[in-house]
Amino acid sequence: MLERLIRELPRFFSPENLAFLAQGVGMTLALTFIGCTLGFLLAFLLVYLRQTPGWWAAPVRLLAITYVEIFRRIPFLVITYLVLFFIAVFVDNASLFLIAVVAICIYSTAYTAEIIRGGFESVPRQQIEAALAMNFSRWKTLTRVIMPQSWPVIIPPAVAFMISFIKDTSLVSQVGVFELTFRGKELNNMGFSGILVFGTIALLYFLMSYPLTRLGAWLEKRLAASRHHRPQR
Amino acid sequence: MPHLDIIDLSADYAHLKVLSGVSLSVEKGEVVCLVGPSGSGKSTLLRVLMGLTLPTAGAVKVDGREIDYHSKASVRAARDRMAVVFQQYNLFQNMNVLRNITIAPVEIKGRPRREAEEEARRILARMGLAEKHAAYPDQLSGGQQQRVAIARALALKPEILLLDEVTSALDPELVNEVLDAVRGLAAEGMTMLIVSHEMAFVREVASKVVMMDKGKIVETGAPRELIDRPKTERAREFFGKILRH
Numbered sequence: 443m444l445e446r447l448i449r450e451l452p453r454f455f456s457p458e459n460l461a462f463l464a465q466g467v468g469m470t471l472a473l474t475f476i477g478c479t480l481g482f483l484l485a486f487l488l489v490y491l492r493q494t495p496g497w498w499a500a501p502v503r504l505l506a507i508t509y510v511e512i513f514r515r516i517p518f519l520v521i522t523y524l525v526l527f528f529i530a531v532f533v534d535n536a537s538l539f540l541i542a543v544v545a546i547c548i549y550s551t552a553y554t555a556e557i558i559r560g561g562f563e564s565v566p567r568q569q570i571e572a573a574l575a576m577n578f579s580r581w582k583t584l585t586r587v588i589m590p591q592s593w594p595v596i597i598p599p600a601v602a603f604m605i606s607f608i609k610d611t612s613l614v615s616q617v618g619v620f621e622l623t624f625r626g627k628e629l630n631n632m633g634f635s636g637i638l639v640f641g642t643i644a645l646l647y648f649l650m651s652y653p654l655t656r657l658g659a660w661l662e663k664r665l666a667a668s669r670h671h672r673p674q675r
Numbered sequence: 676m677p678h679l680d681i682i683d684l685s686a687d688y689a690h691l692k693v694l695s696g697v698s699l700s701v702e703k704g705e706v707v708c709l710v711g712p713s714g715s716g717k718s719t720l721l722r723v724l725m726g727l728t729l730p731t732a733g734a735v736k737v738d739g740r741e742i743d744y745h746s747k748a749s750v751r752a753a754r755d756r757m758a759v760v761f762q763q764y765n766l767f768q769n770m771n772v773l774r775n776i777t778i779a780p781v782e783i784k785g786r787p788r789r790e791a792e793e794e795a796r797r798i799l800a801r802m803g804l805a806e807k808h809a810a811y812p813d814q815l816s817g818g819q820q821q822r823v824a825i826a827r828a829l830a831l832k833p834e835i836l837l838l839d840e841v842t843s844a845l846d847p848e849l850v851n852e853v854l855d856a857v858r859g860l861a862a863e864g865m866t867m868l869i870v871s872h873e874m875a876f877v878r879e880v881a882s883k884v885v886m887m888d889k890g891k892i893v894e895t896g897a898p899r900e901l902i903d904r905p906k907t908e909r910a911r912e913f914f915g916k917i918l919r920h
Contacts, residue, residue: 572765575725576779576831577754586778590769 447638454634454642462629466622467646473539473611473621477546478554478604484547485555489562490584492555506555513552519613521545526617542614542621550607554600561596562588594665601658608650622646676739678703678866679724679835684733685890686723693719695890696733701835701883704864708877708898711887712913717870718762720887721837724868725759726750737835755784758833762840764824766812772799772823773808776830784831791830798826802856818849822856829860836860838869842876874917878902886910 491499492506513521522545529536529544565588573583615624626643630636677700686694694716701707709717722728724735726744735742737756743749766775776795780786786794799805802822812820821841828836838857842850854876861867861880871877877884877898884901886893886909894901894910902918905911 568761568763568765569767571727572761572767574727575754575759576827577751577783578779582782586782587767587769 447635450635450638454629454638459629462625463622463642463646466620466625467650469539469619469621470608470611471650473542473546473614473619474604474608477543477611478550478607480543481547481550482554482558482600484551485553485558488551488555489558492559493562510552510555513548514556518545518549518610519616521549522614522617538614538617538619541617542611542619545614546607546611550603553603557599557603558592558596561592564595565591597665598658598662601654601661605651605654605658608654609647612647677701677736678705678738679868680734680736680739681720681724682734682736684720684723684735685731686719686728687731688719688728693890694723694730697887697890697892698733699885699892699895701866701868703866705882706861706865706867706869706880707883707885708881709868709870709885709887710872710874710877710913711893715887716890717887718839719890721759721839721868721870724753724837725757726753756833757835757837758828758831759837760821760824760828760839760841762843764812764817764820764844766820766824766827768812771809771811772804772815775812775823776827779827780830795826795830798829799823801859802826803852816849817845818852821845821849821853825853825856825860835866835868838867838871840870840872842871842873872917874902874914886913888913 488506488509491502492510494502516524522542525545525548526541529541562584569587569591570583573587578586611621612623615621615627618624622643626639629639679699679701681697681699681701684694684697685692697716697720699707709720711717719728723730723744726742729744735744735753737753742753767778770778773792773795776798777788777791780791780794781788796805796808799808802825804819804822804826807815807819807823812823815823821844825838825841841857842853845853850873854873857867857869857876858880869877869881881898883895884898885895886901886905888909893913894905894907896906901910902914905914
C-alpha cells in the first residue's frame with residue numbers, strides 16, 4: 443500500500459491538482475471570511491436591537507432573542523439544507539456559493555450575537571451612567587464608551603469562532619459547494635488514494651487554521667490583559 | 676426664585692423606598708452639603724436629579740422650570756445645566772485625560788476641538804494636573820482621577836455641580852487635593868450640592884447642611900447650628916458618633 447502511495451505522489455501533486463486544491467482553499471477561506479464577517483455585522487445589529495430600551499421596542503427585542511435562541515440550537519448542516527430548499531422556492535439555479543454564505547451568515551449571526559452581548563454587558567454600568575449624565579446618545583455611548591472597552595472581551599472568542607468555522611465549512615460540501623472537502627471527494631473519485639487525498643486535505647485545513655489560531659492567541663494576550671489599561675501601541 | 680428647587684421628591688429601588696418626600700431649595704451660588712449615614716438616600720437624590728434614577732413622586736425645578744423625567748428632551752436640557760462627579764470617578768478607561776474632558780464638549784455640545792482642548796488644559800492647570808493631560812486613568816492616583824472627574828464636569832460649564840462623596844474612595848493624604856479644588860469652586864460662586872462625610876470640610880464650605888436618614892430630610896441648618904447644636908435626636912446621635920472619631 444505504501445508503495446502505491448509513493449507511486450501516486452508525483453501524479454497527485456501535479457500542477458493541475460495543486461491548482462485544483464488551491465481553489466478549494468480559496469473557496470473555504472472566502473466562505474468563512476465573507477459568511478463570518480457578514481454574520482458579525484448582523485450580530486452587532488441584532489444586539490443593538492435587543493438592547494433597545496422602552497416598551498415599544500419589546501417586539502424587536504423578542505424577535506432578536508428568538509432568532510438567537512432558535513438558530514444556536516439547529517445544526518449547521520440542517521440550516522444549510524433549509525437555506526438550499528428555501529432559496530430554491532424563490533430562485534431558479536441559485537448559486538451554491540450564495541447558499542453557503544447565507545447559511546454561514548445565519549449561523550454565525552446567532553453565535554457571535556451572544557459573544558457581542560457578553561462583551562457589551564461586561565462594561566461596568568458606571569461607565570454608561572457617566573456617559574448618560576453627560577448627555578451622550580445611545581449610539582455615542584455605544585461607539586465611544588462600550589465598544590472600545592468591550593473589544594478585549596469580544597475579539598478572542600469571535601476569532602476562535604471564525605477559526606473553528608474554517609473546519610465547519612466542510613459541511614457545505616454536502617450540498618455540492620465546491621470547497622476543499624468537496625474537491626477532495628472529486629480527487630478520490632478520480633482514483634487517487636483516499637489516504638493521500640484526505641491526508642492532504644487534513645493538512646491544508648491545519649495550515650489554514652493554525653496561523654489563525656496563533657493570531658487569536660496573540661490577540662487574546664494583547665487585548666485581554668485589562669480593559670482598564672490604555673490601548674497598546 | 677431658588678436655582679434648584681426639590682419638592683416632595685420620592686424614589687424607589689425595586690419597591691424599596693429610598694427617597695421619601697424630600698424637599699430642598701438651593702439658591703444661586705449656594706453650597707449645600709448633604710450628610711447622613713450610608714443608605715440614607717444622599718447619593719440617590721443626586722442620581723434622581725441627573726435622571727439616572729426615575730422619581731416616583733414630586734418635582735425638581737431649575738430656575739423655576741420643572742424637569743419632566745419622562746421626557747428625553749427635558750432630561751437632556753437638565754443635564755445641560757447640571758453636572759455630576761461620581762464617588763468612583765467613572766472616568767472613561769479607554770480615553771486619556773484630555774479626551775475624557777473634551778469628548779462631551781466637542782461631540783455632544785459641538786464646541787470646536789481646539790477651543791475645548793485649550794479650555795481643558797486651563798481647567799487641568801487649575802486642578803494642578805497640567806502635566807497629566809496625556810495620561811490614562813489607570814496611570815493616575817485616586818486623588819488625581821477624582822480631580823480629573825471634577826475637571827470633566829467643569830468642562831461642561833454646568834450651572835449646578837453635584838458631587839457625590841468625592842473623597843470617600845481616597846487615601847487620607849489625597850483628600851486635601853480634591854477638597855482644595857472644591858474650595859476653589861465654592862469661592863468662585865458655583866452652585867453646588869455636595870454629599871460628604873468630611874465634617875471639617877462641610878463646616879468650612881457649606882452655606883447650608885442637610886442631614887438625611889432613611890430617605891428623608893431629618894434636619895436642615897447652617898453648619899455651626901446643625902453640626903454643633905442639632906435639634907433632633909437622630910441628628911444629635913449621628914453627629915455625636917462621627918465627631919467623636
